[in-house]
Amino acid sequence: MSKTAYLDVCQRCVQKAVALGAEWCDVSAGAVRDISVTIEKSGIKTADAGQGEEVAIRAFVRGGMGYAVVSGRSRRDIEASVERAVALAKEATADPDFKRLPAPQPAPEVEGLFDDRIAGMSVGEVVRIAVANIETGRAMEADANLSGHVSLAVGEAALASSTGVAIESRGTEIDADIEALVKRGSDSGYFYDFDFGRNLADCCLQTVAASAVAGARRFLGAKRIKSGRMSLVLGPLAAYGFLGGIVSAANAESIQRGRSYLCGKVGEAIASEHLTIVDDPLIPRGLRSGAHDGEGTRRRPLTILDRGRLVSLLHNSYTAGKACTESTGHGTHSGGIGASNLRPALGAKTAAEILCEVQEGIYLESGELRADPASGDLSASIDFGFYVKDGQVRFPVESAMIGGNILDLLPRLDAVSSDAREEPGILMPTVRLQDVQIAGAE
Amino acid sequence: MEDLARHISDQAKRRGAVFADVRILYRRAESVVVQDGRADKLSAFTDRGIGVRVLVGRCWGFASADSLDRRRAERCLSDAFALAEASQEFVSDPAMIAAVAPVQAEDRRQPEIPPAAMPVKEKISHLLEWERQGRAAGGEAVVNSIVNYSDGQREEVLANTAGTLIRTVGSRAVATCLMVASDGKMLQRGMEHRGIVGGAELLRQITPEEFSVRATAKALGLLKARPAPAGRFTVLFHPSITGLLVHEALGHNAEADAVWAGQSILEGRLGETLAAPTVSIYDDSTLPGAFGSYAYDSEGTPSRRRMIIENGRLVGFLHSLETAAKFKAEPTGSGRAEGYDCRPIVRMSNTFMARGTVPLAQMIRGIDRGIYLMDGHWGYVFVQKGQFICHAGQARMIERGEPGEALRDVSISSMTLDTLKNIDAIGDDFEMKMPGMCGKEGQSAPTDCGGPHVRVREVVVGGQHGE
Numbered sequence: 001m002s003k004t005a006y007l008d009v010c011q012r013c014v015q016k017a018v019a020l021g022a023e024w025c026d027v028s029a030g031a032v033r034d035i036s037v038t039i040e041k042s043g044i045k046t047a048d049a050g051q052g053e054e055v056a057i058r059a060f061v062r063g064g065m066g067y068a069v070v071s072g073r074s075r076r077d078i079e080a081s082v083e084r085a086v087a088l089a090k091e092a093t094a095d096p097d098f099k100r101l102p103a104p105q106p107a108p109e110v111e112g113l114f115d116d117r118i119a120g121m122s123v124g125e126v127v128r129i130a131v132a133n134i135e136t137g138r139a140m141e142a143d144a145n146l147s148g149h150v151s152l153a154v155g156e157a158a159l160a161s162s163t164g165v166a167i168e169s170r171g172t173e174i175d176a177d178i179e180a181l182v183k184r185g186s187d188s189g190y191f192y193d194f195d196f197g198r199n200l201a202d203c204c205l206q207t208v209a210a211s212a213v214a215g216a217r218r219f220l221g222a223k224r225i226k227s228g229r230m231s232l233v234l235g236p237l238a239a240y241g242f243l244g245g246i247v248s249a250a251n252a253e254s255i256q257r258g259r260s261y262l263c264g265k266v267g268e269a270i271a272s273e274h275l276t277i278v279d280d281p282l283i284p285r286g287l288r289s290g291a292h293d294g295e296g297t298r299r300r301p302l303t304i305l306d307r308g309r310l311v312s313l314l315h316n317s318y319t320a321g322k323a324c325t326e327s328t329g330h331g332t333h334s335g336g337i338g339a340s341n342l343r344p345a346l347g348a349k350t351a352a353e354i355l356c357e358v359q360e361g362i363y364l365e366s367g368e369l370r371a372d373p374a375s376g377d378l379s380a381s382i383d384f385g386f387y388v389k390d391g392q393v394r395f396p397v398e399s400a401m402i403g404g405n406i407l408d409l410l411p412r413l414d415a416v417s418s419d420a421r422e423e424p425g426i427l428m429p430t431v432r433l434q435d436v437q438i439a440g441a442e
Numbered sequence: 443m444e445d446l447a448r449h450i451s452d453q454a455k456r457r458g459a460v461f462a463d464v465r466i467l468y469r470r471a472e473s474v475v476v477q478d479g480r481a482d483k484l485s486a487f488t489d490r491g492i493g494v495r496v497l498v499g500r501c502w503g504f505a506s507a508d509s510l511d512r513r514r515a516e517r518c519l520s521d522a523f524a525l526a527e528a529s530q531e532f533v534s535d536p537a538m539i540a541a542v543a544p545v546q547a548e549d550r551r552q553p554e555i556p557p558a559a560m561p562v563k564e565k566i567s568h569l570l571e572w573e574r575q576g577r578a579a580g581g582e583a584v585v586n587s588i589v590n591y592s593d594g595q596r597e598e599v600l601a602n603t604a605g606t607l608i609r610t611v612g613s614r615a616v617a618t619c620l621m622v623a624s625d626g627k628m629l630q631r632g633m634e635h636r637g638i639v640g641g642a643e644l645l646r647q648i649t650p651e652e653f654s655v656r657a658t659a660k661a662l663g664l665l666k667a668r669p670a671p672a673g674r675f676t677v678l679f680h681p682s683i684t685g686l687l688v689h690e691a692l693g694h695n696a697e698a699d700a701v702w703a704g705q706s707i708l709e710g711r712l713g714e715t716l717a718a719p720t721v722s723i724y725d726d727s728t729l730p731g732a733f734g735s736y737a738y739d740s741e742g743t744p745s746r747r748r749m750i751i752e753n754g755r756l757v758g759f760l761h762s763l764e765t766a767a768k769f770k771a772e773p774t775g776s777g778r779a780e781g782y783d784c785r786p787i788v789r790m791s792n793t794f795m796a797r798g799t800v801p802l803a804q805m806i807r808g809i810d811r812g813i814y815l816m817d818g819h820w821g822y823v824f825v826q827k828g829q830f831i832c833h834a835g836q837a838r839m840i841e842r843g844e845p846g847e848a849l850r851d852v853s854i855s856s857m858t859l860d861t862l863k864n865i866d867a868i869g870d871d872f873e874m875k876m877p878g879m880c881g882k883e884g885q886s887a888p889t890d891c892g893g894p895h896v897r898v899r900e901v902v903v904g905g906q907h908g909e
Contacts, residue, residue, distance in 0.1 A: 043534025046502035088484035255492035258585035378853035379904035401904030439672035
């Protein structure tokens with residue numbers, strides 16, 4: 001189907017839903033074509049390809065929502081799904097908090113989200129990127145065990161609603177993720193890296209294995225440490241996950257429902273003044289960029305944390321209506337809320353300077369710092385971390401953990417680096433937290 | 443569906459595939475979310491398509507399409523051949539396949555109440571009642587409640603070049619409950635989860651007392667709990683944590699694709715004693731009604747019980763057709779694919795530790811200062827390092843052989859091989875109630891896990907304060 005054909009499908013579904021009794025309705029439709037080449041044992045394991053189309057219908061009756069998703073292009077299946085969405089909406093409980101779906105908000109598409117070169121890549125070209133990584137990794141470490149994927153996706157989509165929204169978009173994405181395992185006798189080091197982009201010019205896909213192998217070598221010789229309170233420096237990957245978790249908690253739905261540790265914190269300082277985070281969906285070629293959210297609301301940059309103060313929540317049309325405010329353009333078509341490209345404000349010191357100042361601490365290169373979304377309690381493993389003493393990284397650690405509560409930790413964030421890892425649209429600086437409880441096995 | 447699957451499989455054979463299989467899948471599911479007294483969101487999902495996997499020369503190719511149109515299916519086959527051929531010269535570890543005995547079968551598991559047989563209105567009424575009773579149990583302390591139910595049917599036809607033709611029809615149903623309570627200063631969550639191979643009868647099996655009311659009690663209890671201490675402790679695992687241990691720490695390492703790829707710490711260890719001599723661990727996809735059970739895996743191998751650890755010794759891995767060939771082992775029926783658009787990969791089903799002989803009270807008495815971990819929530823593992831993490835929703839201190847104060851939000855992390863050797867007591871009880879979806883390589887598979895209470899020495903606890 002052509003792009004316009006998807007918009008036609010959406011508009012026909014909206015008309016049918018309204019005719020069946022939907023008071024509000026929006027429909028998204030689109031297609032994705034993907035290729036994925038798998039690396040295993042430093043060779044090519046398999047090449048996969050898929051193509052799929054999907055139509056998702058959201059219908060509202062007295063504010064109650066019915067939602068139906070169907071794959072493929074069978075007209076009969078699509079019509080049955082429209083009927084099901086409306087029938088379910090009629091069964092749902094009336095919801096006076098639902099106010100309206102977004103009205104049309106025209107905006108030019110963000111530049112650089114579709115790359116003809118990615119769209120035109122053959123399987124052979126994807127295989128060659130995978131092979132280049134194998135050669136790069138093996139050249140550094142002949143016995144390195146490399147695994148991973150090189151994948152691309154080409155998509156097109158449309159959205160139409162009963163309010164007159166009619167949007168079409170298309171995008172491309174390519175990524176390489178490589179894991180490296182390096183052994184020295186009974187010792188082993190393991191790490192990974194990745195690169196991705198919406199545009200081939202933004203990627204260095206052939207050499208991802210180099211940083212994966214270098215990382216795996218660094219993680220050889222892991223040791224146990226003693227428990228204690230110390231500094232915790234989060235490298236770009238770890239910091240991005242940590243800060244992303246805070247932004248996820250600023251989801252207006254969770255706060256309106258009373259289930260987030262950020263309830264009652266809007267306008268308050270929750271972190272030190274070093275922390276400012278902007279969500280910017282309009283960066284050209286950005287991984288999560290786009291002119292509209294999944295409901296058709298025009299997106300815009302939004303400051304979520306300003307010098308430690310929680311200044312904005314992420315809204316979709318439902319939470320905005322409930323709060324008598326405007327949607328911030330963070331709605332997904334299924335009714336959820338999600339952030340786009342996060343851009344923490346950079347600080348004054350380089351990552352190296354931040355690390356140099358640490359008397360005793362942990363440098364967490366990568367790891368999942370997942371706080372309980374209600375209590376903010378955090379009890380996490382140091383998946384890829386190093387012990388730091390007198391400003392020097394000494395050795396990788398094993399069997400160690402981080403504990404605390406996120407609302408206690410954030411005021412102790414005392415540095416954000418002036419340099420950062422950049423991925424399309426995304427900025428990943430290094431950050432430091434002071435006086436963090438570390439549990440060790442020594 | 444059978445004709446199309448057989449036609450594509452025959453075509454693959456004629457074109458010279460060493461092996462090929464064709465999976466045609468049709469799935470329907472519906473879900474109901476009740477939140478804060480309202481049936482908030484009702485959803486339906488329909489999915490159908492075909493996946494074609496071919497082994498050509500030394501390499502696999504796999505292509506899928508969301509259509510059962512014959513021409514698109516034939517195009518899938520051509521794509522799969524082209525994909526395999528594009529990679530031939532770069533293969534370092536040639537693909538293999540075990541000898542396959544052709545199976546012609548139909549397995550139709552009719553649930554007591556098929557998902558479509560119960561009106562949505564009735565499903566909603568069950569959820570509203572559970573939620574009402576859960577909220578009533580907590581009074582004004584409950585600030586948010588979410589009860590979620592989903593059920594669905596999956597119909598799959600598999601044909602391969604060895605002559606297998608299997609049709610399977612089955613359904614699963616899942617219910618979850620989240621209660622959030624506040625004391626004005628802090629929020630805490632209590633969760634309950636149920637899942638069956640079956641249909642809407644789950645709604646009639648669940649009682650509010652053991653579901654939503656229990657979730658509320660957990661949340662209220664956590665409001666009075668204090669943060670856990672940090673450090674190394676003797677730890678008592680509730681069966682739900684034992685389940686996480688055997689699934690995350692051991693089970694993923696015993697998946698033979700990881701072992702063959704050199705990514706598992708169990709590579710080259712078959713036959714070695716890796717755990718305490720009282721430890722035996724199984725994966726069993728034949729358990730009636732268990733969430734991870736099935737009759738045939740996605741490659742057509744009949745389901746069976748697999749022993750992984752026998753009295754402390756590593757005796758077997760979980761195998762697909764490919765890993766069985768590479769290890770010269772028997773296929774164990776562990777090749778599972780989530781959808782038509784996924785290749786089968788090696789997966790667990792219902793993984794558990796066999797019961798031991800020690801009464802719970804005796805295990806507690808043997809702990810001078812330790813932590814009792816309960817209410818297993820989640821976990822993950824790095825098989826390459828053998829490092830895992832398990833998260834417990836609830837915990838208690840144990841002091842001088844007696845259960846002590848309640849603790850909140852505790853995770854543990856350790857190395858798999860250390861932990862298995864540090865098990866010093868296995869309970870005489872058994873529970874397997876951890877139905878869930880296990881993620882691997884972007885696919886999720888229904889699994890369950892459990893076992894008895896287990897006592898383990900020297901486990902690192904990620905607490906908030908020092909001793």
